[in-house]
Amino acid sequence: MNADAPVPLDLRALVARHRGDASRLVQILRDVMAAEGHVSPPVITGLARALGVPRGHVEGVVGFYSFFAAEPRGRFRVLFSDNVTDELAGSRELREHMLRSFRLDTGFGTRRLFERDGDPLPRIC
8 A cells, every 4th residue: 555645535524523613624625635635526515515615615715725726636746936035045946947857848827737758747836
């Protein structure tokens, strides 16, 4: 068994662990991400029902925070800050160096996955 493999999700147990408290939605979603790697549409619907909130509320929280994903991602995710302070400290150059090292093109601002030799690579944001 792969130690990094997601643990199967028991939605009822997860919500019960948080006492069905809708104010703990972010923490619940973090648990879903840890178990599944993303928050699928059926899980969004199930959480909304279990917490008694509109589905759009759960979907909105998933979409708002960059550390949540509604679709599967690559095993590794690399994020670079575009904060001016970080850019002055070299984050842009570091990002470009990494992309050159892996022979990748960012497709910055797109939702496409990278590929190298036909193999999907993690999305670079």
